[in-house]
Amino acid sequence: STVAADLSVRAPLPVLGQNVTVPLVTGGEVTYAALDYAASAPALQRVWDDVAAYAPYYGSVHRGAGYLSQLSTDLFENARRTVAEFLDCRTGDQVVFTRSTTDSLNLLAAALPDGCEVFVFETEHHASLLPWRGARVTCLDAPRSPRQAVRTLERALAERDPHGPALVCVTGASNVTGELWPVRELAATAHAHGARIVLDAAQLAPHHPVSVRDLDVDWVAFSGHKLYAPFGSGVLAGRADWLRAAEPYLAGGGASRTVTRRADGGVDVQWHEGAARHEAGSPNVIGAHAIASACKALTEAGFDTLAAREQRLIRAVGEGLADVPEVRFLSLFGDDAPRVGVLSFVVDGWDSSHFTAALSAEYGIGVRDGLFCAHPLVRTLVGGDPRAGGECGASGPAPGERSLGAIRVSFGAGTPDEHVERFVRAVR
Numbered sequence: 001s002t003v004a005a006d007l008s009v010r011a012p013l014p015v016l017g018q019n020v021t022v023p024l025v026t027g028g029e030v031t032y033a034a035l036d037y038a039a040s041a042p043a044l045q046r047v048w049d050d051v052a053a054y055a056p057y058y059g060s061v062h063r064g065a066g067y068l069s070q071l072s073t074d075l076f077e078n079a080r081r082t083v084a085e086f087l088d089c090r091t092g093d094q095v096v097f098t099r100s101t102t103d104s105l106n107l108l109a110a111a112l113p114d115g116c117e118v119f120v121f122e123t124e125h126h127a128s129l130l131p132w133r134g135a136r137v138t139c140l141d142a143p144r145s146p147r148q149a150v151r152t153l154e155r156a157l158a159e160r161d162p163h164g165p166a167l168v169c170v171t172g173a174s175n176v177t178g179e180l181w182p183v184r185e186l187a188a189t190a191h192a193h194g195a196r197i198v199l200d201a202a203q204l205a206p207h208h209p210v211s212v213r214d215l216d217v218d219w220v221a222f223s224g225h226k227l228y229a230p231f232g233s234g235v236l237a238g239r240a241d242w243l244r245a246a247e248p249y250l251a252g253g254g255a256s257r258t259v260t261r262r263a264d265g266g267v268d269v270q271w272h273e274g275a276a277r278h279e280a281g282s283p284n285v286i287g288a289h290a291i292a293s294a295c296k297a298l299t300e301a302g303f304d305t306l307a308a309r310e311q312r313l314i315r316a317v318g319e320g321l322a323d324v325p326e327v328r329f330l331s332l333f334g335d336d337a338p339r340v341g342v343l344s345f346v347v348d349g350w351d352s353s354h355f356t357a358a359l360s361a362e363y364g365i366g367v368r369d370g371l372f373c374a375h376p377l378v379r380t381l382v383g384g385d386p387r388a389g390g391e392c393g394a395s396g397p398a399p400g401e402r403s404l405g406a407i408r409v410s411f412g413a414g415t416p417d418e419h420v421e422r423f424v425r426a427v428r
């Protein structure tokens with residue numbers, strides 16, 4: 001078949017772990033097929049090499065007078081510039097290094113002005129759904145088309161007091177269905193109603209160019225470990241004003257400019273105004289360097305090239321399983337809606353956690369099952385009701401219990417065609 005012919009092509013970007021073998025219950029060993037990029041993408045070999053080349057030279061940034069401290073400071077601040085370029089930021093935007101997307105969105109939540117309303121779709125990943133605890137949150141119903149998403153937001157914003165501050169938080173690509181959201185249109189709608197918008201680009205940025213300027217979003221958040229860098233670093237980039245006006249996310253050294261003892265025994269602090277305000281403590285300079293290296297590698301490889309190949313792999317999965325009646329793919333906007341390489345499905349007659357355990361034990365394929373930290377969305381897509389009960393622990397259902405969840409396969413720039421071919425064969 002054409003699918004099988006295509007499947008001889010190698011992955012475009014070398015990643016770590018491509019030659020790891022794992023034992024099979026049926027005997028023998030097989031090369032591990034990592035098809036869980038939406039959770040964490042394997043680091044690019046190039047990122048690893050860049051980090052290894054720098055590792056002997058790293059020193060504490062900003063405060064050290066020594067040569068290696070200066071080198072590290074340059075590297076850290078250059079990483080900030082590389083990320084700003086990668087995201088096509090506006091003049092005056094800030095790039096704050098965080099631990100992850102979750103951390104970035106919690107930082108923004110802590111920086112909301114008084115009285116800020118927050119609008120978020122129930123379909124969001126919990127990292128986007130949950131951080132807004134001090135604010136008045138309006139949770140919007142799952143839309144069934146991109147146009148309905150814009151209309152739903154429009155209606156909700158029209159009812160608010162246009163003079164108060166408001167923030168819309170939206171995903172660029174769903175971590176469950178991979179579907180692309182109409183970010184530019186949602187941003188225009190938010191701005192037309194005097195609201196701001198933050199883009200959760202955790203799943204979008206690894207697959208698609210993200211231009212803050214073009215999309216006209218106020219902030220973007222993403223994680224290094226989904227963008228082919230190792231764990232532990234993330235980014236919040238965008239408008240400086242709310243961040244500058246907010247109390248520091250963490251209080252401590254690095255965020256403070258001057259600290260003085262008052263006559264009454266207390267302590268006065270003047271905080272930095274730039275990104276350092278929210279980066280207290282010794283920053284993760286290796287993590288920032290790794291993110292910058294990944295940004296450069298993806299830009300050089302070219303998102304057009306990477307996306308064309310990824311779309312072919314998505315079609316290979318869809319076509320390869322089209323005649324398996326037990327397989328039902330999950331989508332909000334329709335099976336043919338534009339998406340990145342993230343696909344979820346249920347298999348009639350199968351508990352999803354048993355299915356994924358079999359993929360691992362019998363085929364050496366690593367995918368994920370469950371509710372993917374997007375419980376209301378998966379409940380809507382699997383059972384038709386976002387308010388349905390049931391939990392999904394990290395370890396799956398208790399013995400004898402049926403899990404509520406779906407199965408998710410996800411891939412990217414390091415996926416050899418053979419992994420997708422094996423996956424299709426295994427599911428069949």
Ligand code: PMP
Pocket residue numbers: 038039100101102103125127128171173174175200202203223225373
């Ligand atoms: N948003 C989306 C859309 C995600 O897929 C994820 C990770 N699954 C996150 C946010 C959170 O990312 P992290 O765990 O790196 O904070």
